[in-house]
Amino acid sequence: MSQVPRKPAEDPAIDAGDFLVRVGLTILAILVPVSVVLSRRALFTLVPVGSSLVLIGGLLLPHVHLRQRLSAMCRTVPGLSGLALLAWCALSLAWTPFPADAAARLWKTGGTLGLVALTVALLPERTRTSNIYLFPIGLAVASIATVVVMLLAPQPLLTMQTGDSTPERAALTLVVLVWPAIGALAVRDRWITATVMAVGVTVAAIAAWTSVALAALAIGALTFAVATWNPPRVARVMGGCAVILFLLAPLLPFVLLKPLDAAAAIGLMDRIPPLADVSGSVRIWADVVAAEPLRLVTGHGFDIMSHAIASGFVPAPQPRSILFETWYELGLVGAVLAACFAVSAFAAVGRASPAVAPFLLAELAAGFTVSLWGLDTTQLWWVTFLSVGGLAFVHVVRGQYKTDRPAAAALHPSPAQ
Numbered sequence: 001m002s003q004v005p006r007k008p009a010e011d012p013a014i015d016a017g018d019f020l021v022r023v024g025l026t027i028l029a030i031l032v033p034v035s036v037v038l039s040r041r042a043l044f045t046l047v048p049v050g051s052s053l054v055l056i057g058g059l060l061l062p063h064v065h066l067r068q069r070l071s072a073m074c075r076t077v078p079g080l081s082g083l084a085l086l087a088w089c090a091l092s093l094a095w096t097p098f099p100a101d102a103a104a105r106l107w108k109t110g111g112t113l114g115l116v117a118l119t120v121a122l123l124p125e126r127t128r129t130s131n132i133y134l135f136p137i138g139l140a141v142a143s144i145a146t147v148v149v150m151l152l153a154p155q156p157l158l159t160m161q162t163g164d165s166t167p168e169r170a171a172l173t174l175v176v177l178v179w180p181a182i183g184a185l186a187v188r189d190r191w192i193t194a195t196v197m198a199v200g201v202t203v204a205a206i207a208a209w210t211s212v213a214l215a216a217l218a219i220g221a222l223t224f225a226v227a228t229w230n231p232p233r234v235a236r237v238m239g240g241c242a243v244i245l246f247l248l249a250p251l252l253p254f255v256l257l258k259p260l261d262a263a264a265a266i267g268l269m270d271r272i273p274p275l276a277d278v279s280g281s282v283r284i285w286a287d288v289v290a291a292e293p294l295r296l297v298t299g300h301g302f303d304i305m306s307h308a309i310a311s312g313f314v315p316a317p318q319p320r321s322i323l324f325e326t327w328y329e330l331g332l333v334g335a336v337l338a339a340c341f342a343v344s345a346f347a348a349v350g351r352a353s354p355a356v357a358p359f360l361l362a363e364l365a366a367g368f369t370v371s372l373w374g375l376d377t378t379q380l381w382w383v384t385f386l387s388v389g390g391l392a393f394v395h396v397v398r399g400q401y402k403t404d405r406p407a408a409a410a411l412h413p414s415p416a417q
Contacts, residue, residue, distance in 0.1 A: 013060045020057030021124065024050045025131055025395070028388055030138035033177055037145045037170045040381075047112070047384055051119040058122025069121040077344035085337040086110055088330060089302045096301020097311070105303045108380050116387040120394050127399030132184045135392045136197060139174065139181040143197075143204040146170050150207040169381065171213035174201045175366050176385050179220060180392035183359035187400040212373040220366035224358050231357035235350025238365065242342035245372070246335050249323035250296060253286035281319040288314060288328065299331030322371040342368075355400055360393060 027050030035042035059066075073079050089106055096102045150167060178201045185194035198221075205213045227234040245252075260279045289296065300313070305325050308314035314328075326338050349360040367386055 011062075014062065017057040017060030018128075020053045020060070022057075022128075022131060024053030024055075024057060024119075025134050026050075027053065028391065029134035030141060032388060033138045033142035033173050034145055036173045037142060037149055037166075040166055040169065043381060043384055047388060048115065051115050054119045055115075055122055058119075058124070061122075061124060066118075066121055070117065073117060073121065076348065078341055078348055081337055081341040081344055082113075085330075085334065085341060086113075088334055088337060092299060092302045092330060092334075094301075095298065096304055097313075098301075098303065098307055101306065102301065102303035105306070105380070109383055112380065112384055112387055116391055120391055123391075123394060123398065125398060127395055129188075129399070132188065132395065132399040135177060135395065136181040136185055136193075139177050140197060140200065142170070142177075143174060143200045146174065146204040147207045150209075167208045168210045168213070171205050171208035171210040172216075172370060172382075173385060174204055175213050175216045175220070175370070176363070176389040177392060178217070179224075179359045179363040179366070180389060180396050183356055183393070184396045184399065186359070187355055187396060212370055215373065216366040216369040219369045220362040223365035224362035227358035227361040231352070231354060231361060232350040234361055235346045235357075238361065239343035239346030239350075242346065242368065243339045245323060246326065246339035246342065249327050249335065250289045252323065253282045253289065256282050257286060277317055280317045284315055284317070285319045285324055295331070296327055297332050299327065299329045299334055302329055304329055321373070352397070353400060356393070356397055359396075363389060363393065 027046055032043060032046050032050065035046055074083065086106075093099050093102050093106070146167075149170075178198065182194040182197050185191070185197065202217065205217055223234070223238070260275075260282060263275060264279065304313065305318070305328060308318055308328075319325075326335050330338075346361075346364060349357060349364060351357075352360055367389070370382075
């Protein structure tokens with residue numbers, strides 16, 4: 001009677017590394033999106049804990065080339081432009097009116113991005129099948145939790161959330177994580193499950209009734225539908241639009257003033273209250289540009305927007321678009337670097353595998369929509385959300401390759417052999 005040969009003894013360090021990576025990914029994929037529904041601060045604890053576990057586990061695994069991977073990331077055009085943008089933010093601390101607060105915020109932002117970059121560099125080269133479903137599971141649980149909380153919440157939900165509220169953050173979390181989650185299902189040919197999950201996230205976003213989340217979800221879905229046709233071309237068009245918006249942002253309020261005046265003349269401001277807020281922000285934007293045109297070269301310094309209204313630099317309602325914040329804080333240099341980062345990121349996504357490129361483009365479109373909408377998206381919570389979404393996509397990209405299972409005869413040779 002033949003016996004099946006035993007596997008050689010496995011290295012306990014490898015087992016421990018796999019376990020720590022799985023626990024860290026579970027925290028990032030499941031606990032983080034669920035916690036956002038209930039707490040505004042848990043995110044800042046869970047993300048470092050989950051990332052640290054992945055880091056430790058990754059260092060225990062064999063064939064770790066941390067230096068080479070980090071060097072490869074930094075040598076790309078998005079990596080170089082991103083580092084240059086961070087360097088310009090650091091240099092602007094020399095003329096910002098609030099250097100201490102700005103330095104603390106830059107340290108936190110840079111630390112978050114650096115931690116996520118290390119985590120990405122230490123993720124296994126191939127994602128295990130059991131791990132690739134963690135983000136879909138987390139998104140499903142977060143969607144259910146969002147619906148339950150919103151149904152049981154005492155406040156009425158007849159008006160859209162427009163402030164920096166917990167329901168709004170929960171809805172934005174769903175918008176950020178929906179594309180890597182359904183992308184993970186799609187690369188495993190789970191299209192029916194992916195469709196059900198997309199519908200569930202839409203229901204949860206409607207339950208939260210957050211205008212920016214609904215708009216970002218719709219634009220992301222439209223981008224996905226178009227990108228399935230030709231991802232590289234869609235990426236080039238979107239990158240070109242991002243460059244135009246960043247570089248010509250100071251002219252944008254003057255272009256919008258006449259349409260807004262026409263809307264006010266026919267009474268749309270009274271029937272659509274948010275439009276009146278937009279009109280006020282656009283007028284302030286135009287006044288700021290006209291008052292200090294030369295200051296647009298260097299900007300007023302990193303993080304000044306956090307104190308703009310309280311210190312009297314910008315009157316209320318303060319414009320919150322990333323375009324205004326980039327020009328006001330970092331000036332022309334910051335806008336050029338941001339445009340370089342955006343166009344190179346879109347180009348890199350367009351060159352990705354056709355199986356995941358449409359999902360990546362949908363994610364970028366949704367994130368850019370939120371940043372343009374008027375939220376304070378330079379805050380640490382939004383940077384952390386996007387970092388988790390980026391890590392999730394790396395997880396998906398490394399899990400799109402299927403492994404052929406060995407035949408049963410190879411595992412159990414016949415007695416004749």
